[in-house]
Amino acid sequence: MLKIKDLFVEIAGKQIIKGVNLNIEKGSTCVLMGPNASGKTSLLMTIIGMPQYKITRGKIIFQGKDITQLPLNERAKMGIGIMFQKPPQVRGVKLRKICDALLSSRQTKKSEEFARDLDLTEHLERDLNYGFSGGELKRSELFQLLCQNPNLLLLDEPESGVDLDNIALVGRTINELLHPDKNNSPSGIIVTHTGYILQYVEADIGYVLLNGKIICEGNPLDLFKGIKKHGYERCGECKIKHKIGQKRAKTK
Amino acid sequence: MQDKTQDRAEESKDKIAAFGPDIDISKFQNPEERESIKSLLDLPEELMRAAEGVGVELKEEARAGTFFQLDHSVIYQKIRDSYQGQVEIMSITEALEKYPEIRKKYYWKAVSVDKDKYTAYAELHPMHGYFIRVLKGNKVGHPIQSCLLLQENATLQNVHNIIIVEEGAEAQIITGCSIAPKVKAGLHIGISEFYLEKNSNLTFTMIHNWAEEFHVRPRSAAILEDGAVFTSNYILPKAARSIQMFPSALLKGRDSVANFNSLLWGLGDSYIDVGSNIILEGDGSRGQARMRSICYDRAQIYARGILEARHNNTRAHLDCRGILFSEQGRSLAIPELIANKAPGSTLSHEAAIGPINEEEIHYLMSRGLSREAAIAMIVKGFEDVSILGLPAELESYISHIMEMTQKEAL
Numbered sequence: 001m002l003k004i005k006d007l008f009v010e011i012a013g014k015q016i017i018k019g020v021n022l023n024i025e026k027g028s029t030c031v032l033m034g035p036n037a038s039g040k041t042s043l044l045m046t047i048i049g050m051p052q053y054k055i056t057r058g059k060i061i062f063q064g065k066d067i068t069q070l071p072l073n074e075r076a077k078m079g080i081g082i083m084f085q086k087p088p089q090v091r092g093v094k095l096r097k098i099c100d101a102l103l104s105s106r107q108t109k110k111s112e113e114f115a116r117d118l119d120l121t122e123h124l125e126r127d128l129n130y131g132f133s134g135g136e137l138k139r140s141e142l143f144q145l146l147c148q149n150p151n152l153l154l155l156d157e158p159e160s161g162v163d164l165d166n167i168a169l170v171g172r173t174i175n176e177l178l179h180p181d182k183n184n185s186p187s188g189i190i191v192t193h194t195g196y197i198l199q200y201v202e203a204d205i206g207y208v209l210l211n212g213k214i215i216c217e218g219n220p221l222d223l224f225k226g227i228k229k230h231g232y233e234r235c236g237e238c239k240i241k242h243k244i245g246q247k248r249a250k251t252k
Numbered sequence: 253m254q255d256k257t258q259d260r261a262e263e264s265k266d267k268i269a270a271f272g273p274d275i276d277i278s279k280f281q282n283p284e285e286r287e288s289i290k291s292l293l294d295l296p297e298e299l300m301r302a303a304e305g306v307g308v309e310l311k312e313e314a315r316a317g318t319f320f321q322l323d324h325s326v327i328y329q330k331i332r333d334s335y336q337g338q339v340e341i342m343s344i345t346e347a348l349e350k351y352p353e354i355r356k357k358y359y360w361k362a363v364s365v366d367k368d369k370y371t372a373y374a375e376l377h378p379m380h381g382y383f384i385r386v387l388k389g390n391k392v393g394h395p396i397q398s399c400l401l402l403q404e405n406a407t408l409q410n411v412h413n414i415i416i417v418e419e420g421a422e423a424q425i426i427t428g429c430s431i432a433p434k435v436k437a438g439l440h441i442g443i444s445e446f447y448l449e450k451n452s453n454l455t456f457t458m459i460h461n462w463a464e465e466f467h468v469r470p471r472s473a474a475i476l477e478d479g480a481v482f483t484s485n486y487i488l489p490k491a492a493r494s495i496q497m498f499p500s501a502l503l504k505g506r507d508s509v510a511n512f513n514s515l516l517w518g519l520g521d522s523y524i525d526v527g528s529n530i531i532l533e534g535d536g537s538r539g540q541a542r543m544r545s546i547c548y549d550r551a552q553i554y555a556r557g558i559l560e561a562r563h564n565n566t567r568a569h570l571d572c573r574g575i576l577f578s579e580q581g582r583s584l585a586i587p588e589l590i591a592n593k594a595p596g597s598t599l600s601h602e603a604a605i606g607p608i609n610e611e612e613i614h615y616l617m618s619r620g621l622s623r624e625a626a627i628a629m630i631v632k633g634f635e636d637v638s639i640l641g642l643p644a645e646l647e648s649y650i651s652h653i654m655e656m657t658q659k660e661a662l
Binding site for chain 1: 611614616617619623632635
């Protein structure tokens with residue numbers, strides 16, 4: 001589904017991704033962990049194609065096509081969807097408008113159902129993200145992803161700023177997005193700082209990103225246990241270190 | 253009385269307006285008289301399209317009545333049968349003959365005849381305009397439409413309109429000012445005086461559609477009694493050589509409310525100077541002025557607002573936002589708040605001019621919209637027709653017109 005080869009990225013002249021290799025199979029979900037400023041969000045922004053993230057070396061292959069130079073809207077059209085950690089407010093553009101644009105070739109009735117499921121019916125007529133609470137922002141992002149129906153979901157800290165009431169709904173919706181049916185599930189990359197989301201979302205593999213490099217991979221829950229105990233400093237040398245390419249541990 | 257008014261006009265006939273470029277009125281010709289029509293569908297095709305472009309519904313199915321002035325001639329006026337006895341629509345000339353008291357009570361009572369050379373000209377060379385009166389207690393369900401259209405190039409149209417909404421009455425008026433396609437230059441002077449009696453409600457929506465060498469000088473004022481609600485909407489989707497207007501609302505009545513909303517597109521070499529002036533006199537009176545402007549090309553946009561409180565326990569807010577798209581354009585926001593011997597009043601404003609945020613564009617692009625589609629969506633949202641407070645049907649109608657006009661203009 002997604003292959004990242006020897007990726008180097010800089011933003012405003014500063015290198016932030018320093019040689020990342022990643023392979024996401026169709027239908028699998030990976031978790032990306034790491035301390036602040038390790039490059040997690042930057043990696044997602046580079047995959048979706050945000051223009052300020054300059055790829056200086058390497059390739060991104062999505063569904064067999066080299067998308068390294070493709071504009072972000074073309075990547076979205078190919079089926080990459082992103083849930084932003086802090087989406088901008090867009091005054092004047094109603095939430096319904098963006099969904100109508102996304103669903104124009106599918107049933108617009110769907111958006112009403114999605115909105116109801118996410119308790120966003122009244123928000124459809126509100127300006128996009130304007131004055132939304134933390135939970136409402138996450139639900140709005142997920143709502144847009146449901147309308148977009150992507151093949152690859154990039155979820156940037158889906159649990160941040162969400163209260164306990166909302167986290168179950170957010171987790172459940174992410175699960176529905178990632179596992180709509182057994183035969184045809186999209187792939188996902190979840191960036192998480194706290195790991196709380198793993199209580200709700202089933203993930204196949206975890207990676208630790210440190211200083212712009214993937215230094216570790218393994219069972220996501222095991223990785224988190226280790227990180228909780230030892231912090232990120234010892235990730236490169238911890239017992240659960242695996243070589244990249246090793247057979248994945250499945251979480252159940 | 254009339255002589256005195258005329259004297260004041262005579263004395264002001266060379267008085268340069270406070271704002272906007274000065275226009276030599278003598279450069280523009282008086283057009284010929286036009287014949288009346290029996291239906292709006294009898295208009296020549298190009299005039300039908302011009303009228304439609306400013307919100308005129310030609311079949312009049314969803315309208316309570318129509319007033320249509322072509323150049324200097326009132327060629328059509330009609331009240332739908334179901335609204336007979338609820339509303340009066342006629343030319344101001346006819347109204348002044350039929351109801352002589354109008355002159356004394358309403359004519360030049362909201363707008364000063366000696367305001368500037370344009371008001372003076374309208375008095376000294378009267379050429380119709382409309383009189384619309386919504387009679388006491390009537391709630392007119394469908395909008396009343398008026399259209400002021402110019403057919404000949406380099407001509408002048410000056411109208412004087414009086415709108416009275418009697419006690420407890422409610423109405424929507426949509427008025428479109430436009431030109432035939434061959435008109436490139438001209439001058440439109442429009443005097444509009446609004447009188448809102450106790451507990452009345454009027455939404456007045458004006459759409460302008462001019463040409464690149466056309467000058468426009470509307471002069472409008474409203475007077476509100478107790479509990480009256482006045483919403484004045486102005487939409488300018490096309491280029492004009494110069495437009496200068498600063499409509500005012502005097503909120504004399506207790507708990508009266510005025511809302512001014514303007515959606516402006518500055519295109520080509522347009523010089524647009526548009527303001528709103530809300531004067532709070534009545535106890536509990538309140539107002540809001542919202543302006544959205546987008547400046548393209550070499551356009552200059554002055555967005556003015558004056559909120560003046562003359563009484564305690566009054567409140568008004570000015571919200572003025574602009575996007576400057578062009579290296580050659582100029583966009584100015586000039587808000588003024590005046591608490592005039594009214595320490596208990598609350599006046600506020602927010603004014604902002606800036607580009608479209610790249611982050612917002614990228615956000616919409618990340619959902620699959622092209623850059624152009626993302627910008628178009630943000631611009632459309634910025635020039636938000638929903639702020640006009642129109643009924644859903646009229647709002648979607650205006651939205652559609654705006655889209656069509658914008659496609660053509662851009």
